Structures are given as C-alpha cells and as structure tokens.
Amino acid sequence: MIQKQRLRALERFSRNSEMAKKQGKSSVLIASDVAARGLDIDNIQHVVHYHLPRTADTYVHRSGRTARAGKEGVSIILCSPQEASGPLRKLRMAVTKNEKVRDLKCVPIDTDILDQLKERLDLSAKIAQAEVSSQSSNKEKSWIEKAAEDLGVDDIDDFEDDFLKRDRKRREGKELDRQSLKVYKAQLRDLLKVPIRKSGRRSYIAGGLNNIAKLLLDNEGSDSVMGYLQQDALALLKDKKQKKQKV
Numbered sequence: 001m002i003q004k005q006r007l008r009a010l011e012r013f014s015r016n017s018e019m020a021k022k023q024g025k026s027s028v029l030i031a032s033d034v035a036a037r038g039l040d041i042d043n044i045q046h047v048v049h050y051h052l053p054r055t056a057d058t059y060v061h062r063s064g065r066t067a068r069a070g071k072e073g074v075s076i077i078l079c080s081p082q083e084a085s086g087p088l089r090k091l092r093m094a095v096t097k098n099e100k101v102r103d104l105k106c107v108p109i110d111t112d113i114l115d116q117l118k119e120r121l122d123l124s125a126k127i128a129q130a131e132v133s134s135q136s137s138n139k140e141k142s143w144i145e146k147a148a149e150d151l152g153v154d155d156i157d158d159f160e161d162d163f164l165k166r167d168r169k170r171r172e173g174k175e176l177d178r179q180s181l182k183v184y185k186a187q188l189r190d191l192l193k194v195p196i197r198k199s200g201r202r203s204y205i206a207g208g209l210n211n212i213a214k215l216l217l218d219n220e221g222s223d224s225v226m227g228y229l230q231q232d233a234l235a236l237l238k239d240k241k242q243k244k245q246k247v
Contacts, residue, residue, distance in 0.1 A: 044066045046073065047063050047074070050087060052083045053091060118224065119191060125190065198225055
C-alpha cells in the first residue's frame with residue numbers, strides 16, 4: 001500500500017470512528033508494526049497485541065498508540081501457553097528494565113467462555129489457513145509460469161527444484177476445495193449467531209450469580225457475552241489498583 005492509500009484509509013477510519021462514537025459504538029483498526037510506529041490517532045483506549053512482540057522496543061512502540069498526551073489507556077497481549085513459557089518471560093524481563101514501563105500483569109481467563117469459543121476459533125483457523133495457502137500457491141504458480149516462459153522451459157516440473165516442489169505440495173495439502181470452504185464458512189456464520197453465555201452449561205438464564213434475563217431487560221449486560229456486566233478495562237484495572245493500595 002502506497003503512502004497516499006495509507007493516508008486515505010486513515011482518514012476514512014477517523015471519519016467512521018467519529019460516527020461510531022456518536023452512536024455509542026467502538027471502532028477497531030488493524031495495523032502492522034510498521035504502521036503502528038507512525039499512527040497518531042486521538043483517543044485510542046486499547047491496544048491489543050494479536051502477535052506477541054518479539055522485542056521490548058516493538059512492545060513500547062505498539063503500546064505507545066494509546067495513553068497519549070497525558071491520557072490513560074490499556075495495552076493487552078494475546079499469547080499461547082508456549083509463548084508464555086519462553087518468549088513472554090524474556091519480554092517481561094526486557095520491559096521491566098525500562099523505568100517508564102511496569103511489569104506485565106496476567107489477565108484472568110474465564111475457561112467456561114473459552115470452551116464456547118474453541119469451535120469458532122478452530123473453524124476460523126482452517127478457513128484462514130486454506131485461503132492464505134491458496135493465495136500463496138496462486139502467486140507462486142504465476143511467478144514460476146512466467147519465469148519458465150521467459151527461459152523457454154515447457155515443463156514447469158523441470159523448472160522447480162526439489163525444495164520448491166516439496167513446499168508447494170505441503171501448501172497444497174492445506175488448501176480446501178471450494179465446496180469444503182463454503183461449508184466451513186456457513187458453519188462459522190451459524191456459530192457466530194449463537195450468543196456466548198457466562199456459565200453456558202446452565203439451562204436457565206435467570207440463574208447464577210448474574211441474572212442474565214435481568215441484565216438483558218435492564219440493558220446492563222455486555223454486548224458480546226450474556227451474563228457479563230458492561231465494564232471498561234481501564235476502569236476495572238484502576239479499581240483493582242486502588243483496592244490494593246487500601247489493603
């Protein structure tokens with residue numbers, strides 16, 4: 001994407017986010033590390049690291065998109081158990097050397113909700129992997145065909161070395177035919193229509209610590225998870241900090 005396209009996309013996002021804000025909705029911007037270093041958008045409340053930052057410098061630059069000009073913000077890292085046992089530990093050690101950044105705190109995860117999300121995540125991963133493999137194979141095939149044509153090679157198999165052949169077959173093995181991909185996408189759409197519920201094993205929405213029916217009637221519950229109160233991550237963290245200080 002050229003610079004002019006980036007600026008137009010950013011202007012479009014700013015306009016849309018202002019409209020969403022007036023309607024009481026949030027906006028999400030997905031950016032690469034390169035873009036994150038140069039973005040300067042007002043009132044960013046949360047930064048979510050979808051991929052674990054490999055260096056403290058990357059973490060600081062990404063997180064620096066929020067809490068700007070004396071304002072407050074929250075930076076959250078998503079990581080797997082494998083990343084937490086190695087790369088995350090190294091990142092925490094590197095981050096704590098910076099006096100301006102405190103240690104990274106772990107956020108508790110509701111395993112009941114995680115179980116409800118697993119099937120959706122598995123389907124999403126299959127769809128994404130298949131589409132990426134297909135796009136990559138098509139690009140490589142076009143490149144090889146053009147290169148073979150330029151060199152006057154009739155048989156593409158003669159043009160590819162063993163490594164390229166193995167790599168191509170590996171990626172082709174991850175691809176899905178159109179019908180299978182269509183079925184997976186339909187299954188995912190159906191799953192996304194099913195509300196996620198806190199304590200999803202219960203049969204009655206009026207039971208449990210949080211009366212889901214009452215939360216729905218009073219419009220106090222979360223838009224994403226039935227049974228959760230609407231909460232602001234920053235306010236929640238500040239409240240925990242104040243309680244610790246009192247103790």
